[in-house]
Amino acid sequence: xxxxxxxxxxxxxxxxxxxxxxxxxxxxxxxxxxxxxxxxxxxxxxxxxxxxxxxxxxxxxxxxxxxxxxxxxxxxxxxxxxxxxxxxxxxxxxxxxxxxxxxxxxxxxxxxxxxxxxxxxxxxxxxxxxxxxxxxxxxxxxxxxxxxxxxxxxxxxxxxxxxxxxxxxxxxxxxxxxxxxxxxxxxxxxxxxxxxxxxxxxxxxxxxxxxxxxxxxxxxxxxxxxxxxxxxxxxxxxxxxxxxxxxxxxxxxxxxxxxxxxxxxxxxxxxxxxxxxxxxxxxxxxxxxxxxxxxxxxxxxxxxxxxxxxxxxxxxxxxxxxxxxxxxxxxxxxxxxxxxxxxxxxxxxxxxxxxxxxxxxxxxxxxxxxxxxxxxxxxxxxxxxxxxxxxxxxxxxxxxxxxxxxxxxxxxxxxxxxxxxxxxxxxxxxxxxxxxxxxxxxxxxxxxxxxxxxxxxxxxxxxxxxxxxxxxxxxxxxxxxxxxxxxxxxxxxxxxxxxxxxxxxxxxxxxxxxxxxxxxxxxxxxxxxxxxxxxxxxxxxxxxxxxxxxxxxxxxxxxxxxxxxxxxxxxxxxxxxxxxxxxxxxxxxxxxxxxxxxxxxxxxxxxxxxxxxxxxxxxxxxxxxxxxxxxxxxxxxxxxxxxxxxxxxxxxxxxxxxxxxxxx
Amino acid sequence: xxxxxxxxxxxxxxxxxxxxxxxxxxxxxxxxxxxxxxxxxxxxxxxxxxxxxxxxxxxxxxxxxxxxxxxxxxxxxxxxxxxxxxxxxxxxxxxxxxxxxxxxxxxxxxxxxxxxxxxxxxxxxxxxxxxxxxxxxxxxxxxxxxxxxxxxxxxxxxxxxxxxxxxxxxxxxxxxxxxxxxxxxxxxxxxxxxxxxxxxxxxxxxxxxxxxxxxxxxxxxxxxxxxxxxxxxxxxxxxxxxxxxxxxxxxxxxxxxxxxxxxxxxxxxxxxxxxxxxxxxxxxxxxxxxxxxxxxxxxxxxxxxxxxxxxxxxxxxxxxxxxxxxxxxxxx
Numbered sequence: 001x002x003x004x005x006x007x008x009x010x011x012x013x014x015x016x017x018x019x020x021x022x023x024x025x026x027x028x029x030x031x032x033x034x035x036x037x038x039x040x041x042x043x044x045x046x047x048x049x050x051x052x053x054x055x056x057x058x059x060x061x062x063x064x065x066x067x068x069x070x071x072x073x074x075x076x077x078x079x080x081x082x083x084x085x086x087x088x089x090x091x092x093x094x095x096x097x098x099x100x101x102x103x104x105x106x107x108x109x110x111x112x113x114x115x116x117x118x119x120x121x122x123x124x125x126x127x128x129x130x131x132x133x134x135x136x137x138x139x140x141x142x143x144x145x146x147x148x149x150x151x152x153x154x155x156x157x158x159x160x161x162x163x164x165x166x167x168x169x170x171x172x173x174x175x176x177x178x179x180x181x182x183x184x185x186x187x188x189x190x191x192x193x194x195x196x197x198x199x200x201x202x203x204x205x206x207x208x209x210x211x212x213x214x215x216x217x218x219x220x221x222x223x224x225x226x227x228x229x230x231x232x233x234x235x236x237x238x239x240x241x242x243x244x245x246x247x248x249x250x251x252x253x254x255x256x257x258x259x260x261x262x263x264x265x266x267x268x269x270x271x272x273x274x275x276x277x278x279x280x281x282x283x284x285x286x287x288x289x290x291x292x293x294x295x296x297x298x299x300x301x302x303x304x305x306x307x308x309x310x311x312x313x314x315x316x317x318x319x320x321x322x323x324x325x326x327x328x329x330x331x332x333x334x335x336x337x338x339x340x341x342x343x344x345x346x347x348x349x350x351x352x353x354x355x356x357x358x359x360x361x362x363x364x365x366x367x368x369x370x371x372x373x374x375x376x377x378x379x380x381x382x383x384x385x386x387x388x389x390x391x392x393x394x395x396x397x398x399x400x401x402x403x404x405x406x407x408x409x410x411x412x413x414x415x416x417x418x419x420x421x422x423x424x425x426x427x428x429x430x431x432x433x434x435x436x437x438x439x440x441x442x443x444x445x446x447x448x449x450x451x452x453x454x455x456x457x458x459x460x461x462x463x464x465x466x467x468x469x470x471x472x473x474x475x476x477x478x479x480x481x482x483x484x485x486x487x488x489x490x491x492x493x494x495x496x497x498x499x500x501x502x503x504x505x506x507x508x509x510x511x512x513x514x515x516x517x518x519x520x521x522x523x524x525x526x527x528x529x530x531x532x533x534x535x536x537x538x539x540x541x542x543x544x545x546x547x548x549x550x551x552x553x554x555x556x557x558x559x560x561x562x563x564x565x566x567x568x569x570x571x572x573x574x575x576x577x578x579x580x581x582x583x584x585x586x587x588x589x590x591x592x593x594x595x596x597x598x599x600x601x602x603x604x605x606x607x608x609x610x611x612x613x614x615x616x617x618x619x620x621x622x623x624x625x626x627x628x629x630x631x632x633x634x635x636x637x638x639x640x641x642x643x644x645x646x647x648x649x650x651x652x653x654x655x656x657x658x659x660x661x662x663x664x
Numbered sequence: 665x666x667x668x669x670x671x672x673x674x675x676x677x678x679x680x681x682x683x684x685x686x687x688x689x690x691x692x693x694x695x696x697x698x699x700x701x702x703x704x705x706x707x708x709x710x711x712x713x714x715x716x717x718x719x720x721x722x723x724x725x726x727x728x729x730x731x732x733x734x735x736x737x738x739x740x741x742x743x744x745x746x747x748x749x750x751x752x753x754x755x756x757x758x759x760x761x762x763x764x765x766x767x768x769x770x771x772x773x774x775x776x777x778x779x780x781x782x783x784x785x786x787x788x789x790x791x792x793x794x795x796x797x798x799x800x801x802x803x804x805x806x807x808x809x810x811x812x813x814x815x816x817x818x819x820x821x822x823x824x825x826x827x828x829x830x831x832x833x834x835x836x837x838x839x840x841x842x843x844x845x846x847x848x849x850x851x852x853x854x855x856x857x858x859x860x861x862x863x864x865x866x867x868x869x870x871x872x873x874x875x876x877x878x879x880x881x882x883x884x885x886x887x888x889x890x891x892x893x894x895x896x897x898x899x900x901x902x903x904x905x906x907x908x909x910x911x912x913x914x915x916x917x918x919x920x921x922x923x924x925x926x927x928x929x930x931x932x933x934x935x936x937x938x939x940x941x942x943x944x945x946x947x948x949x950x951x952x953x954x955x956x957x958x959x960x961x962x963x964x965x966x967x968x969x970x971x972x973x974x975x976x977x978x979x980x981x982x983x984x985x986x987x988x989x990x991x992x993x994x995x996x
Contacts, residue, residue: 510980587893591759593976605760618735620892621760639976641924642891643901656902 002063002127004033005055006119008097009043009068015102016041018111024067024097027116031123035059044074049081056085063091063126067119069098072526088131090578090649095122117662124661128654132578137628139225140325141569144169146217146508147330149177150551151543151558153199155328158562160208164569167322168203169212169231171504174279176200177332181262181356183363183370185551186415187446193278193365200280212320213281216504220327220511221601223629224538225574227324235315237286237294238272242310245274245282249302249311258290260367263360266375267367272302276365284310326538326565327512329522330558331505333544335497336391340400344387344495349468350376352493355386355409358416372424374492377471381427381491384420385475386413387463388433391498402498402519407548409496410437414450416494421454430457430488432477440550459486466493499548513599513631514539522546532561540564579649580630581637583623586610587644590621594636594645602629603636666775666796668840670718673744676770676839677716678709680742686768687739690729692722698794699780703729719796720778720816725934727752728887734766741767746774747843748823750834751930751966752887757834758970759928761890771835773843776816776824781942783819787812823933823946826850833967850931854950869915875941876914878905882935882945888925895920922948927956927975930966959988 008025010016021039029037036059040048043066055061064087066078071094079089097115105111143159145152148170156166168175179185180200182192203209212231219230255271262275271290274282284302292299293313303311335354338346346352351374353361364370374381388409391401410433417429436458438444450456461480466473475488501520509516514534515523522541525533532541542561543554568574583594585608595603603623610618623645625636636645637652646652677689693704693715701721706712726743730753733741745753750771757764783803784791790806801819802811828850830843857865883889883896895901896917908914931953935945956963960974 507980510982587891587898589759589761589891591761593759596972596976597978599978635978641928642893643895643898644892653900653902 002033002091002129003035003059003061004031004063004065004123004126005052005059005061006031006034006037006065006067006123007043007048007052007055008037008039008115008119009048009066010039010041011043011069011098011102012041015068015098015115018102018105018108019097019115020108020112021067021115023112024115024119028065028067028119028123031120033063033127034065034123035061043068044077049077052078052081053085056082056087062087063093063129065093065095065119065122065126067095067097067115067122070094070096070100088133090132091126091129093122093126093129095119120661120664121658124657125654128651128657129649132648134578135576135627136573137223137225137576139569139571139574140227140323141165142167142322142324143326143328143565143569144217144227144229144322144324145328145330145542147177147332147502147543147545148172148175148203148211148213149330149332149543150179150196150199151332151545151554152177152328152330153196153203154555154558155330155540155542155562155565156209157199157202157206158559159328159565159569160206162562162566162569163208164566165208165210167210167212167231167324169215169217171214171216172275173214173236173273173283173285174275174281175203175211175213176276176278176280178356179551180276180278181264181359181363183359183366184415184419186411187440187442189415189419197278200278204280211281213283214285215320217508217511218319221629222323223600223631225325225568225571226628227327227538229322229324229327231320231322233318233320235288235317236283237288237291237311237313237315238284239310239312239315240281240283242308243283243306244308244310245279245284246307247274247284248305248307249284250274252301252305254299254301255290255292258287263367264354264357266357266360286311286313326540326568328540328542328561328565329505329508329512329514329534329545330542330561331502331508331545333499333548334502336401336500338390338495338497341390341495343465344390344463344493345466345468345473346495349466349473349493350374351381351468351473351491352466352495354495354497355412355416356497358494359412362416362419372420379471379491380424383428383488383490384417384430384492384494385463385466385473385477385488385490386417386429386431386494386496388413388431388496389462389498390495392496393434394498402500404498404519404548405437406496406498407437408499408550411440411443411446411550413494413496414438414447414456417456418446418450418454421450421456428457430459430475430490432459432461432463434460434462440552461486463493466490499544501545505545512536512539513633532557532564538568576628577632578627579632579647580627581625581632581634581645581647582627583625583640584644584646585622585624587642588620588622589642589644590623591641593639593641594623597635597639599633599635600629600631602626602631666718666720666773668718668772670716672839673718673772674709674712674716676837677706677712677742677744680768681707681709681712685740686742688733688737689742689744690726690733691744692717692719692724697791699778699783699791705733719794720776720801721780721794721796722746723777723821723934723937725749725752725885725887725932727756728885728890730762730767731756731890734762737766739766742770743767744770744772745832745835746772747830747832748774748828748930748932750832751829751964752932753966754834754969755928755930755966756887756890758966759890768837769835771832771838771842773830773840774824776820776827778816778819779821779937782821783814786814786819821933821937822944823931823936826852828931828964834969850950851954853944853947854954857947857951870912872943873915873918874911875943876918877941878908878914878917879940881938881940882918883921885934885938886921886925887930887932887934888928889921895924918945918948922952925949926952927963927973928965929953930964959991 006028025037025039083089095118142165215233218232221228253270259265260269288294360366392406394401461478463477465476473490477486514536540561542558689706695702699721792804795802800813826848829845929949
């Protein structure tokens with residue numbers, strides 16, 4: 001029988017406001033095994049912890065139940081407290097009477113009753129707890145950054161700067177991401193390329209950084225400090241180490257009608273291509289969907305003109321296996337598809353474009369060499385309508401758009417409007433908005449300049465419909481402040497499309513067993529206090545994969561993620577989690593059910609000889625768990641038909657005891 | 665009547681015993697009565713000729729016996745498998761429950777097995793013997809001079825009326841003709857239960873399961889129940905045997921068992937066949953099979969050796985549990 005001490009925390013009024021903590025302490029006194037039960041204002045404070053230590057010494061306690069906040073907050077605190085008083089840290093159980101009780105109830109009697117039940121469950125569990133000792137595992141001192149946009153670039157540079165090797169995996173042929181496609185950046189209006197490309201060069205020149213471009217992560221095994229990652233390097237049909245990036249192949253390639261994704265399909269590229277001048281690595285890539293040689297074996301011009309002999313039509317996808325200690329997700333964002341927003345006539349008129357397309361239209365390296373011309377007829381537009389929040393903040397139409405605010409659109413629209421007026425003073429620029437949101441250093445000043453200095457017409461209200469008529473776009477909108485309908489004959493309509501996480505994020509999250517929210521943004525371990533860590537140990541978040549972000553925010557978060565990675569890689573050994581699965585070989589059927597449900601590949605089988613009661617021997621196939629790989633998810637314990645598989649610290653008997661205590 | 669004859673089976677088994685391919689034969693032997701056929705191990709042609717039986721009462725599925733028999737026999741074992749038995753055979757192989765190398769599987773066609781309970785409903789009690797020849801069963805009773813002729817089709821076991829497959833999914837050798845996977849109406853009864861109100865359904869199962877005498881026959885015959893240590897025999901499991909406090913308490917045994925075999929049950933119907941209380945236990949399992957089909961896509965346990973059942977499979981494409989929950993309303 002355990003000797004259990006129960007400690008009920010008030011958490012100021014956080015708990016004591018809706019839970020009668022004295023009644024909880026009193027009620028738990030009578031539970032089996034409980035020797036002492038008491039309450040205190042702040043159990044996590046120095047004096048609160050001292051109270052626990054004193055009680056352990058005075059009452060020779062063997063188990064502790066703390067009724068307090070979520071174990072995610074202070075479980076470690078109390079485990080350390082217990083350990084310093086000489087009892088095994090895994091003899092501590094937390095009854096979460098704050099997040100799961102006091103915060104969700106308003107009624108004191110109900111809250112108190114529930115807190116007592118939760119406390120009883122924890123006591124029932126501690127009665128079956130056993131001391132556990134964690135193992136240690138080494139740390140592979142190399143980091144993986146998935147995504148080569150500004151987030152991934154900055155993270156990689158910072159990690160490399162601390163002396164650790166980093167690999168960047170980028171699915172496009174070049175790093176640079178969305179920022180490489182932008183023209184100017186708010187609020188200072190530096191040219192995006194001018195500030196991004198030096199960083200790309202830094203990455204390329206850094207001998208600690210390897211770039212796997214045109215590559216994807218296909219498999220992740222292992223755990224914090226010891227990830228085994230498989231990277232699929234797509235065949236680019238050009239030898240990366242031989243190609244000089246001279247571009248002779250591109251000039252000769254006869255297949256010149258391939259939509260150029262870097263310019264969002266607004267012009268064409270060749271089948272063999274380098275996305276843009278500063279691409280890193282500056283290596284050509286053959287698009288197998290368009291290359292005649294790859295499709296039907298007829299052509300081969302690029303191989304003939306390549307002086308370096310870099311073309312290799314027989315190249316195959318390559319699989320690289322590498323070990324990493326930490327993984328940073330920096331998969332970024334994309335504008336949402338405008339398909340469902342037909343009221344803006346995006347699919348009907350070439351002159352209805354998204355803001356990212358507008359960036360390319362104003363970029364010197366874009367399809368119009370930086371001249372703002374209408375995509376339909378190449379004429380200079382005189383009336384331009386910007387529509388904000390297209391697909392953002394869609395409460396009523398969550399099916400169609402996103403419920404969240406995409407955050408960056410207000411600022412870039414102000415930038416677009418301002419730059420247009422600056423360069424082409426003969427244009428009329430209208431911006432339709434729901435609200436203008438400009439928190440951020442120098443952001444509001446920037447927006448006000450657009451309105452006050454540059455005379456952009458900001459109109460509160462939404463555009464209802466855009467109808468192409470002749471060479472005009474009839475924009476029908478409402479002005480909510482004047483309460484009247486507006487009709488504008490526009491030459492160009494620019495939609496500030498909501499942004500969403502890249503489509504590759506969801507399968508990647510599954511590979512990493514990292515959690516996501518309903519919008520497919522990666523969830524952080526704590527929204528305020530651990531914003532760059534995912535709840536999965538060893539997986540960190542950088543940039544817009546975690547939520548909409550502008551460049552300054554992305555860069556600071558990228559640096560923060562890097563510092564967390566450096567903190568991890570600087571360690572030589574990590575203490576493991578002893579709450580892992582283990583199999584009772586006498587009961588194991590060898591059926592493989594556990595192996596099949598294990599997301600971590602922690603279970604293997606071997607044939608083992610058993611002495612039978614009649615002195616014969618029997619060789620049976622039995623499961624064994626690698627405790628270093630097991631994450632303690634418990635999937636195997638549920639799948640095991642005979643109950644041979646169980647979890648340390650969360651044994652089926654412990655969970656049943658908790659259920660019994662709750663249902664009693 | 666079965667198309668394949670007893671003599672053909674004995675001939676095949678004797679030949680394989682004689683040439684040393686197999687050391688033992690798993691077959692059927694007569695029990696107390698003609699309809700009371702029991703599994704038996706034969707080691708010689710003489711034994712086969714004396715005791716081997718093949719009739720409309722050879723329902724027993726031998727797959728499960730391979731788990732224990734292959735461990736004890738130092739040679740190969742010949743096993744006769746009806747089409748439905750082959751699914752259990754595959755399922756056990758998938759779960760690595762016996763060594764395939766130690767088995768010689770002979771697939772035999774099956775025209776459906778008779779249900780003695782149905783015969784007893786037609787004939788008076790006191791059945792002395794039953795001839796299984798032709799399309800009718802000739803039932804000799806103590807009270808009639810002339811045998812009662814019962815059309816075999818009228819007394820087919822439930823699982824044979826709703827036969828899911830005449831195709832063998834595993835064998836080393838096939839006797840007779842291969843059949844097809846059938847379009848059975850086996851889920852109709854489940855659909856009826858689903859259409860009931862919760863109260864009606866509860867009353868139905870209360871009526872059925874209260875008859876349980878907890879003889880464990882269903883578990884002992886079930887080819888999915890081959891655990892080294894069954895949870896019901898394990899004092900540490902928390903669900904070990906205890907005498908019931910009321911007549912309906914054994915429902916927990918059946919519910920737990922249904923969960924344990926969910927996704928692994930091939931719907932062989934042995935549980936209902938052996939139940940002395942005639943509880944339609946297969947309906948519990950079929951409900952699971954139907955739900956798994958609905959929620960995760962069609963899956964037949966045992967149809968393919970090594971197949972990964974939806975409930976015990978992890979893939980990166982796994983859908984969120986919430987999505988499965990939503991399908992409940994649309995498809996179930």
